[in-house]
Amino acid sequence: MTQIGTAIIGAGLAGLACATALRESGQSTVVFDKSRGVGGRLSTRRAEGDLRFDHGAQFVTARTHGFAALLRESEAAGQAAAWKDSGDAERIVGVPGMNAIAKHMATGLDIRLGVTVTAVERAPIGWRIDTDRGTWTCERLVVAVPAPQAKVLLAEEKPLVQEIAAVRMAPCLALMATFEEDVPVPFCTRRDPQDDLDWIALNSSKPGRDGAQTWVAHAAPDWSRKNLEETPEEIAALMLPMLCDRLGIHPTSARHVAAHRWRFARVTTALGAPFLRDGSGKLYAGGDWCLGARAENAWESGDAIARDILGLA
Ligand SMILES: Cc1cc2nc3c(=O)[nH]c(=O)nc-3n(C[C@H](O)[C@H](O)[C@H](O)COP(=O)(O)OP(=O)(O)OC[C@H]3O[C@@H](n4cnc5c(N)ncnc54)[C@H](O)[C@@H]3O)c2cc1C
Structure with missing residues (x-):
């Protein structure tokens, strides 16, 4: 069993935003995702003949300074650009696919792909994480998956589950x-x-x-x-x-x-708060479902979790 500092379940925008901010502060963080690539619903499907389809999020828009800064960085790295043909210059897309924005964020992070978390359980120090690829323990757990999936993973955490139940x-x-x-x-x-x-x-x-x-x-x-x-x-x-x-x-x-x-x-129907946290401060849940239907809301939630962990909120 390997012990880690903060474990994050989900390498979508929320999980990646949280991991990025924690890494910048020198915190040991591991991200688990069941998919073969990062990005979650910010995703690109490849098909025969080098065809690429953005079948999830179509574009992103930024209303907050933090997310706008991330998009500017991605643009400077050639991994994002304005979608001018759509008739709205505010629409930013990943290049060559939407998942490029997530790939840009993932640089330098410890991410374990193709690992499905099957159960989480409180342990003497922190949490035990069961996956289809083995078991880990961590001091702090961040669950950054869609609300209905968070409800299943956190079934034993009744107060959190009750709050998540309001999300649609x-x-x-x-x-x-x-x-x-x-x-x-x-x-x-x-x-x-x-x-x-x-x-x-x-x-x-x-x-x-x-x-x-x-x-x-x-x-x-x-x-x-x-x-x-x-x-x-x-x-x-x-x-x-x-x-x-x-x-x-x-x-x-x-x-x-x-x-x-x-x-x-x-x-x-969003939660109406940037994240959920249990009384001990060792368990967080977040994602777009906390704040709204846009990719930026996922980023805001993950970033807010990291700021809370770091005592910056
Ligand atoms: C069809 C569609 C169109 C959209 N269009 C837009 C748009 O145009 N503009 C916009 O701003 N937003 C759009 N969105 C919304 C946007 O994609 C989301 O708000 C955002 O990507 C959510 O990020 P997240 O990190 O909260 O969750 P996700 O991206 O869902 O990430 C969660 C991650 O958790 C992983 N995971 C789940 N369960 C487990 C488990 N048990 N073990 C390990 N890993 C697990 C998943 O594989 C996934 O990678 C669209 C979404 C969809 C689906």
């Missing part, structure tokens, strides 16, 4: 598609809350994406809920004709089609 998150089904030939482009982005496809983006219009046209579409929450348990293949088969209809083209011209199920995609 909506699902989102995502379609990724490319066509035999480039299609006439009616728009680079289209948001329509009344449509079953409430977001469509010409992914390849983002800066730093060369090659074939790639499209990403997101289904609205109600439609996503209704079709959530279909297989990815069935979801793709249902969503492709919807996308083609909005683009005015025929579905048979599709070359690559895939779907992704985001079970906990966007926060609809």
Whole structure:
């Protein structure tokens, strides 16, 4: 069993923001994530022929100085840029994929990828963390996963679980598609809350994406809920004709089609505080669900946890 200072579960923006601030203050920190890469919902799917699709968060915006500074740093490193074609210069995207912003943050951090935390339990000093790759102990634990998953991991921590129970998150089904030939482009982005496809983006219009046209579409929450348990293949088969209809083209011209199920995609009711902490100060929970539906909210939550741990709050 290996003893660590602060263990963070989740290498999304919240976990990475927390780890970055702790590392800057010299604290020993290890981040665990079940995925093969960092970024969580700030994610990029690669497909045959070097195709890349941002199937989660589409762009980020900054309202706080701290997050704006991070984006400026990422831009200076060539890992982020303004998405001017979207018609809104405030929209910043990772380059060459959304996950580049997370990769930039992850530089120099101790991150264990492909490790699923199965249970956490109070130990004589701190916490015991059971994973599918072994057991660790840590003095302090930060749980930075979506609220419904935090509730499961922290099932024994009744007061925290009660507070998390108020949070609501909506699902989102995502379609990724490319066509035999480039299609006439009616728009680079289209948001329509009344449509079953409430977001469509010409992914390849983002800066730093060369090659074939790639499209990403997101289904609205109600439609996503209704079709959530279909297989990815069935979801793709249902969503492709919807996308083609909005683009005015025929579905048979599709070359690559895939779907992704985001079970906990966007926060609809947030906690209303930057994080949760138990009485001992040895357990924190955070993520976008504390403050809102935007990626910046996740960053704010993780950064606020670190500041609290460091006594800077
Ligand atoms: C379809 C979609 C579109 C979006 N569009 C936008 C947008 O345009 N603009 C915007 O600002 N925001 C958008 N968002 C929201 C944004 O992506 C999130 O707010 C933000 O990325 C959340 O970060 P987080 O760190 O809180 O959580 P996450 O990114 O979910 O990170 C949590 C991490 O925890 C890991 N994890 C979970 N359970 C375990 C476990 N048991 N063991 C180990 N690891 C575990 C996961 O693998 C994941 O990497 C969108 C989200 C989705 C899904």
